[in-house]
Amino acid sequence: MIDVFQDAQKLSLYLAYNVNVDAIVYLRKEHIEKLIRELGSENVRRRMEDYPREINEPIDFVARLIHALKTGKPMAVPLVNEEMHTWFDERFKYNVERIGGQVGIIANLLANLDFKKVIAYSPILAKRQAQMFVNKPNLLYPVVENGELVLKKPIEAYRENDPVKVNRIFEFRKGTRFKLGNEVIEVPHSGRFIVASRFESIRIETKEDLKPFLPKIGELVDGAILSGYQGIKKRYSDGKDANYYLRKAKEDIRLLKKNKDIKIHVEFASIQDRELRKKVIYNIFPLADSVGMDESEIAHILNSLGYPKLADRIFNYNRIEDTVLGGKIILDELNLEILQIHTIYYLMYITHKDNPLSEDELRQSLEIATTLAAARASLGDIKSPEDFKVGLRVPYNEYGEFVKLRFEEAKRKLRTREYKIVIIPTRLVKNPVSTVGLGDTISAGAFTSYLALLRRKGMY
Numbered sequence: 001m002i003d004v005f006q007d008a009q010k011l012s013l014y015l016a017y018n019v020n021v022d023a024i025v026y027l028r029k030e031h032i033e034k035l036i037r038e039l040g041s042e043n044v045r046r047r048m049e050d051y052p053r054e055i056n057e058p059i060d061f062v063a064r065l066i067h068a069l070k071t072g073k074p075m076a077v078p079l080v081n082e083e084m085h086t087w088f089d090e091r092f093k094y095n096v097e098r099i100g101g102q103v104g105i106i107a108n109l110l111a112n113l114d115f116k117k118v119i120a121y122s123p124i125l126a127k128r129q130a131q132m133f134v135n136k137p138n139l140l141y142p143v144v145e146n147g148e149l150v151l152k153k154p155i156e157a158y159r160e161n162d163p164v165k166v167n168r169i170f171e172f173r174k175g176t177r178f179k180l181g182n183e184v185i186e187v188p189h190s191g192r193f194i195v196a197s198r199f200e201s202i203r204i205e206t207k208e209d210l211k212p213f214l215p216k217i218g219e220l221v222d223g224a225i226l227s228g229y230q231g232i233k234k235r236y237s238d239g240k241d242a243n244y245y246l247r248k249a250k251e252d253i254r255l256l257k258k259n260k261d262i263k264i265h266v267e268f269a270s271i272q273d274r275e276l277r278k279k280v281i282y283n284i285f286p287l288a289d290s291v292g293m294d295e296s297e298i299a300h301i302l303n304s305l306g307y308p309k310l311a312d313r314i315f316n317y318n319r320i321e322d323t324v325l326g327g328k329i330i331l332d333e334l335n336l337e338i339l340q341i342h343t344i345y346y347l348m349y350i351t352h353k354d355n356p357l358s359e360d361e362l363r364q365s366l367e368i369a370t371t372l373a374a375a376r377a378s379l380g381d382i383k384s385p386e387d388f389k390v391g392l393r394v395p396y397n398e399y400g401e402f403v404k405l406r407f408e409e410a411k412r413k414l415r416t417r418e419y420k421i422v423i424i425p426t427r428l429v430k431n432p433v434s435t436v437g438l439g440d441t442i443s444a445g446a447f448t449s450y451l452a453l454l455r456r457k458g459m460y
């Protein structure tokens with residue numbers, strides 16, 4: 001496995017579009033009970049039934065937070081009311097502020113793992129975000145100067161007037177118990193609840209000056225990891241809309257592939273609005289080779305594709321058989337080369353039978369992914385390739401054998417002949433430093449090792 005990891009380090013990657021500041025709160029029982037007291041347990045319960053899909057007022061936040069705590073599922077809900085900044089800041093002291101967004105997290109991870117080159121792009125780059133990137137020669141931000149493409153360290157490329165985007169992350173821990181009225185709730189899994197800022201000023205796009213250089217950037221790298229589409233809004237006050245930005249996003253992928261047929265991984269993230277979610281899936285997935293997502297997200301996607309019952313089963317029971325079935329549907333309907341699903345207890349790849357990698361190789365790639373996540377969960381951050389070993393010391397979760405058994409059962413029940421499907425149990429850290437970004441870490445490890453394995457076989 002180490003040799004595959006070493007081959008992956010030789011790769012160069014392009015990343016776009018989101019770099020945020022994650023302001024993290026470690027949620028305690030007292031925080032939760034105080035919020036419930038402030039807003040009233042009956043009000044919270046009622047709003048939980050309404051299931052608000054964006055945060056406009058405090059009760060929306062508390063309702064969705066409690067829902068996430070009750071299910072123990074990773075969720076993200078957009079914050080659309082800028083006036084709520086003060087409300088949050090008066091109530092929470094942020095324990096940590098660190099780089100966030102798929103680009104921010106994956107850029108620092110790959111740069112610290114000594115990958116050959118990481119070109120990280122975000123349409124906004126304020127000083128605060130630039131300072132959070134690791135300062136290493138292999139992590140660069142693309143700018144256009146005198147009509148030429150120049151790759152600079154983020155700290156030399158930030159723009160004074162760019163907005164800073166702060167997301168609030170609520171880290172919750174398994175076993176936390178609190179009362180909602182007479183109901184005692186115990187959090188079933190550790191995870192994170194993201195309050196994702198969605199404001200007019202931040203557009204998910206490649207700025208016009210850089211756009212003509214995307215084919216050149218494609219030539220410079222071995223693959224691209226794209227994410228951030230979840231930040232597109234339905235409509236903007238200047239008349240632009242989601243269709244406009246998605247058309248631009250499709251153009252970007254075509255340009256990146258224009259001079260060299262690089263593989264594209266799309267890291268999916270929660271999109272609450274059903275219409276928007278559907279648009280992102282139908283516009284972007286068909287242009288991607290590989291897609292990664294967590295268990296809430298696969299359920300959301302299946303809902304959009306018209307499989308609400310299967311979606312509910314996956315969300316509520318996380319059964320392997322259902323995930324295999326759902327994964328096959330997504331792989332086929334959107335015609336992906338490979339789909340990677342990360343859940344609390346297992347990681348899964350689904351590809352078509354003709355994928356050049358063997359099942360054993362696909363498993364190795366997932367092993368690298370979970371090892372990196374375990375290292376990050378143990379240490380908080382991966383600072384050097386040496387940290388990989390820390391992940392290797394984390395044991396598989398206690399349901400490891402059960403996972404394998406259930407998978408064999410699922411394969412017997414379902415038609416799987418036309419596919420290669422592999423599964424591994426996660427190496428699960430009991431008391432993670434934080435969980436936000438572990439999925440991004442898994443997907444970066446999985447996709448880059450997948451590319452490295454293809455390259456070994458002369459297939460890429």
Ligand SMILES: Nc1ncnc2c1ncn2[C@@H]1O[C@H](COP(=O)(O)OP(=O)(O)O)[C@@H](O)[C@H]1O
Nearest residue numbers: 074294342343344377429432436437438439440
């Ligand atoms: N304590 C932990 N130790 C190791 N891996 C973990 C731990 N908690 C979660 N993970 C892994 O991280 C994944 C989280 O992915 P995801 O929800 O996409 O997070 P994010 O979007 O914040 O990166 C889980 O599916 C699981 O595989």
Ligand SMILES: O=P(O)(O)OC[C@H]1O[C@](O)(CO)[C@@H](O)[C@@H]1O
Nearest residue numbers: 018100101102167196230437440
């Ligand atoms: O959708 P947004 O606002 O770019 O935020 C994505 C969020 O997902 C993460 O990248 C984790 O996957 C967080 O670091 C970040 O806050």
Ligand SMILES: [Mg+2]
Nearest residue numbers: 269294439440
């Ligand atoms: Mg994720």
